[in-house]
Amino acid sequence: MDQKLDTNEARKARRNARAERRTVDPAVPRERILNVAASLFRQRGYNGTTVRDIAAEVGILSGSLFHHFQSKEEILLEIMREAAFTICVRAEKTLEDAETPWQQLRELVRLELESIVGGVRKDYHAVLFFEWRDLPEAAKPELTRLQKRYNRSWRQAAEACHAAGLLRCEPDAAVLILHGSVRGAMTWFRPGGRxxxxxxxxxxxxxxxxxxxxxxxxNHKGSKP
Amino acid sequence: MDQKLDTNEARKARRNARAERRTVDPAVPRERILNVAASLFRQRGYNGTTVRDIAAEVGILSGSLFHHFQSKEEILLEIMREAAFTICVRAEKTLEDAETPWQQLRELVRLELESIVGGVRKDYHAVLFFEWRDLPEAAKPELTRLQKRYNRSWRQAAEACHAAGLLRCEPDAAVLILHGSVRGAMTWFRPGGRxxxxxxxxxxxxxxxxxxxxxxxxNHKGSKP
DNA sequence: CCTACCGATCGGTAGG
DNA sequence: CCTACCGATCGGTAGG
Structure with missing residues (x-):
């Protein structure tokens, strides 16, 4: 129906969207589509978002999406791949850079929090955690591998802290609690909030x-002379 | 299509489901539908579950659902209402029964954990937290009120602990951390696990x-004579 | 990237 | 609770 009613207003809206894109956002089409899709999937869920919703916000018609992606599922998969891979790599770099087990843990917490609520790709990460069940079965092994790799970084930091006698509970429980609390922040966190x-x-x-x-x-360098 | 292909096998399956229901599960139809729907919504999400899916697992045809509920949305709303109201009432009773602030907090944690991963209504609670965004706007005020009421119990316990000097962080942060960790358990918890x-x-x-x-x-009554 | 569609499936209904 | 449907909308395609 949206396509049969392709009125002059709709055409004009697309023309404006195209013009704005050219000056404001130089991202290649593929990335624009992923950004829009991630934002909509986060707001309405994968099954609650139609390819027409995505196309409309990008400023094209739904059929044109399939020139860039083979299917709607592929869009979801690309978003999750990007999020999972990026956070894996960053977590591993964090472990290398930190100088003490405690700092490792703190920086992992900060990394995940920032990825989820602050970063430019925050919607990607939210989608990775919230829409897992909508992933086609065939794609799960790949992402499960990345998930396990990411968890290894956490376990490593937690066990290093444990070995140094710094942990107030078992390493397993610590990781579960930290993860849960950080991911919970996706729900309540607002910039400028508490x-x-x-x-x-x-x-x-x-x-x-x-x-x-x-x-x-x-930290606080020079505060105690 | 499922209705045009209402084969003999499908008829037999429904007959069996009906017979089993009569002997195994004496729940009234309305409650049976809610149980099945809660389970499916949890597994596949609200938008990923069709009224035909629900009906098939109950053992009726999809049209018959609408004798019990006005719409699919009403089914979701009833599930969430049930979960939100029940946990509110139980939380308030928990606060009354506990004798120290520390016990209040511990029992609230246990209550939420048990509701979410152990109780007979665990799918109801999972749906309440995971499918919030699929609620029709018109239904949100009612459930937001219950949510706030429930949070009052938590804040009360946390502040009582804080006043007694028992808390290792601010009451606000404590509630956020406890909630996040407990809800995270919906994802990883398995009976007989770690x-x-x-x-x-x-x-x-x-x-x-x-x-x-x-x-x-x-606790451990009589362990120290 | 658009035009112009398609088959399938969706939530829901009327009448029994 | 079933039979028999409905209008709308869905993801996706062919050909330009």
Whole structure:
């Protein structure tokens, strides 16, 4: 019906969307589509979003989407791949860069919080966690592998803290609690609200692991002369 | 299509489902439908479940559902109402029965964990949290009110703990962390897995609030003569 | 990227 | 609770 009623207003709206895109957003079409789709999937869910919804917000007609993607499912898969892969790589880099187990844990918490509520790809990560069940079965093994790889980083940090006697509970429980709390932030977090991401992250880390006021590495440098 | 192909096998399946229901499950039709719908909504999401799916598992044809409910949305609403109201009432009773702030918090954690992963209505609670965005706008005020009422119980317990000097972080953060961790259990919890609900609940409570080994109320009674 | 469609499936209804 | 449908909408396609 949207296509039979392709009125002059609709044509004009698409023309405007196209013009705006050219000046405001230089992203290649593929990426524009993914950004729009991630945002809509987050708001309405995968099954609650139609290919016509996505196309309309990109400023094209629904049929044109299938020049860029083979199917609606492929769009979902690409969003999740991007999110899962990016956070894996960043988590591994975080572990390498941090100098103490406690800092490893704190930085992982901050990374996940920032990815989920603050980053430019936050909708991608939200979709990865919320729409998992809508993934076609055939795509699950690939993403499960990335998920496990990501979890290894967490377990490694938690076990390092445990070995150093810093953990207030078992490493397994610590990871479950940290993950749950951070992902819960997807629901309640608002920029400018009660806590910033780093504030909440630090509260959370301090709750799970004891911070033996470390060698004064880089925080508050020079506050105690 | 499912209705045009109402084969003899399908008829027989319905007959069997009806017979089994009569002997195995004496629930009134309305409740049977809600149970089935809650289970399917949890597995596939609201938009991923069709009225035909629900009807098939109940053992009737899709048209017959609308003798019991006005619409698919009303089924979702009833599930959420039931879950939200029940947990509100139980939380308030929990606060009354507990004798110390620490016990209040522990029992709230246990209540929510048990509701979400163990209780007979666990799918109802999962749907309440996961399918919120699929609720028709018109129904949100009613459920938001119940949600706020439920949160009051949590805040009350958290603030009582805080006043008693038991909390390792601010009451606001404590509630956010407890809620997130407990709801995260919907994803990873398996009966017979790493932790039982009470074990995980106690780890969680002990992390957030210090247990000043209370007056030996009822736990391990008689262990110290 | 658009035009112009398609077969399938959706939630829901009327009358028994 | 079933029979027999409905209008709308869905994901996707062919040909330009």
């Amino acid at each position: 806590y910033s991401t780093d504030e909440f992250g630090d509260i959370l880390t301090a709750l799970v692991a004891i911070d033996i006021k470390d060698n004064g590495k880089d | 932790y039982s609900t009470d074990e995980f609940g106690d780890i969680l409570t002990a992390l957030v609030a210090i247990d000043i080994k209370d007056n030996g109320k009822d």
